[in-house]
Amino acid sequence: MTNIEMTTEEIYENIQNKVPLLILDLRSPENYMVGHIEGSANAKCTNMQQKQAIMSRLPKDQKIILIDDDGNEASQNANMLARFGFDAHYLKNGIKSWNKTLVKSKQDTIISNEKLWNSLKSDKDVFLLDVREPMEFAEFKIPGAVNVPLSELFTSSVGERIPKDKKIVTICSHGNRSMVATFALAQKGIESTSLEGGMSKWNQVLNANTAIKNADLTIIQVEKVGKGCLSHIVGSDGQALVIDPNYPPSKYIEFAEKEGLKIIKVIDTHQHADHVSAARELAKITKAELYFSAKEEYEIEHKKVDEGDIIPVGRKQVQVIHTPGHTAGSMTFVVDDKYAFTGDTLFVESVGRPDLRDKAEEFAKDLHDTIHKKLLKLGSNTMIFPTHHGEGIKPTENGIFYTTPEMAKKLTLVDLSKEEFVNKVVSMTTPRPMNYSIVIKVNKGSISIIEEQVPDLEMGPNRCSIQ
Ligand SMILES: [Fe+2]
Known part of the structure; x- marks a missing residue:
């Protein structure tokens, strides 16, 4: 085996002679940033899995030089890389033996x-x-x-x-x-x-914007920015109802607390297929009451809500309307006859997909009825807050996504007769969300997962609307 140990002078000579080198600094990002060999990169892995994944991506045709504090870890790793066929080396005695200039980082690693x-x-x-x-x-x-x-x-x-x-x-x-x-x-x-x-x-970032704030009502819209999922906190008199929360649930507590609100109730508009609902977990952490649609099946302990029910929150009475189509049990929640939370029924740019439960035709008819007989019958300026927005859809100046019955009437899909609408839906070829059948089972409570599994289950684009 060739000598994998290198001195400062040997490495320096390679650099001067412009030998293509991959100099990997195994120290902590903080130490690397304060001073590192010019042209080196920070390669601090957080676990074995990451180390293996990184190794499998390294080029085999380049000289790799590992740097650490004292040469110990670098020596072990260089030996391991050499055994796997890499031209791997390390700096003898680590960075402390480097007697040439070190450079500082201008940005985080x-x-x-x-x-x-x-x-x-x-x-x-x-x-x-x-x-x-x-x-x-x-x-x-x-x-x-x-x-x-x-x-x-x-x-x-x-x-x-x-x-x-x-x-x-x-x-x-x-x-x-x-x-x-x-x-x-x-x-x-x-x-x-x-x-x-x-x-x-990236898909897990949640961003909150205030949609409504007056003396007795606060509405916060929370966007999962990577996926375009929207969820809402409805607050009144210090109490909050969270509608369609996403992971990570702890963020809702943070957003509510900022407004002086305590989460007392959590609800989903419907059983989601494209993202893992954090409703159960959020209710558990906050000891809030958990509500789901009475027309959907859950294997989770919860209270049921149905058409005509009222959910009190602070000084507000949230009305429940059954709005089937995207799912058979979808519910819409209305506050003050002015604000409606419609789930995946009506979006800013489109309408919800009725084909994710294998009954496309039947659900499409229901969806057409829901939109025309219920949602468009709400006051023409009712703010309709959906649970998603499509890619490229611009929010209002304060970052809010909403539509109104008046705006929705201008959508081509909404303009179709029931027959045309059903034909359009049945001929749809938009792929289904990745992992949608597992996500449904998780949201139903049939299988449990840990929070760390959520990002991978939710990988992929949002595909809940008709395109
Ligand atoms: Fe959905």
């Missing part, structure tokens, strides 16, 4: 989903570099992201496609390929940040 969301809102200089394969990218992406697959990042010409004056954030599905992308970019002298947990975690 990894970024959390929430931090990226916040920086996208305020920082125009972020360049989102999605390194997944084109097929995965086409399926769903962060708006504005540019796709350069990981394999291409190791080629010499790719540097021209990456801007030099922006903060590069690399993205993949789980945060492994995106980390390897930071290695490839560092080799080219480009600093970058990897999105921790990738698109899977």
Whole structure:
């Protein structure tokens, strides 16, 4: 076996001679950021699974040099890589033996989903570099992201496609390929940040906006930004009802507390197929009452609500209307005759899919009746808050997604006769949401999962409306 130990002088000579090197710094991101070898990348893995995933993506045709504090961990890892056929080496005695210049980082080595969301809102200089394969990218992406697959990042010409004056954030599905992308970019002298947990975690960001705030009513719309799922907190007199909560449930407590509200009731408009409902978990944590539609089956202890029921919240009486179509048991909740929470029945840009329960024709007829005989009969300026919005749909200035009966009447689908509508629905070819049958079982309570499984179950785009 060749000698895998390298001295500072040997590594320095390689750098001076422009030998293609992949210098991976195994120290903590904090230590790396304070001072690292120029052209090196931070490669701190959080667990064995990640280490293996990263290893499987490393190029075999390049010299890899590992750096750590004192040479111990780096030596073990270099030996392991060498056994797997890599041209792997490590810096003898670690970074403390490096007697040349060290450089500081200008940006974090990894970024959390929430931090990226916040920086996208305020920082125009972020360049989102999605390194997944084109097929995965086409399926769903962060708006504005540019796709350069990981394999291409190791080629010499790719540097021209990456801007030099922006903060590069690399993205993949789980945060492994995106980390390897930071290695490839560092080799080219480009600093970058990897999105921790990738698109899977990105899909879990919840963002709250105030839709209504007056003396006795607060309505907060909570958006799952990666998927376009919407949920709502209806507050009055210190009490709150949460409609269609998503994971992570703890965020709703945070959003409600900010408004001085205590969550006392939690409800789903219907049994969701595209995302895991956090209703049960949120009710459990907050000791709130859990309600579901009386016309749907659940294997979870809950109170049932049906047409004509009233759910009191603070000084408000929330009315329940049965609005079947998307599912047989879908309910709409109305406050003050002015605000309606319609689930997946009527969206800003379309109507809900009635074909996810294998009774497309029957459900399409019900949906047409629901829209025309119930929802469009609400006052013409009633604010209708749906449970999703489609890709590219712009919210109002304060970030709220809603429609009204007046706006909905202008939708082509709403304009169709019942027969035309049913024909259109039956001929639909839009793929179903990924994992939808498992998600239904989880939401029904037939199978249980842990919170860590939610991101992967919800992977993929939102497909709850007719397109
Ligand atoms: Fe749905």
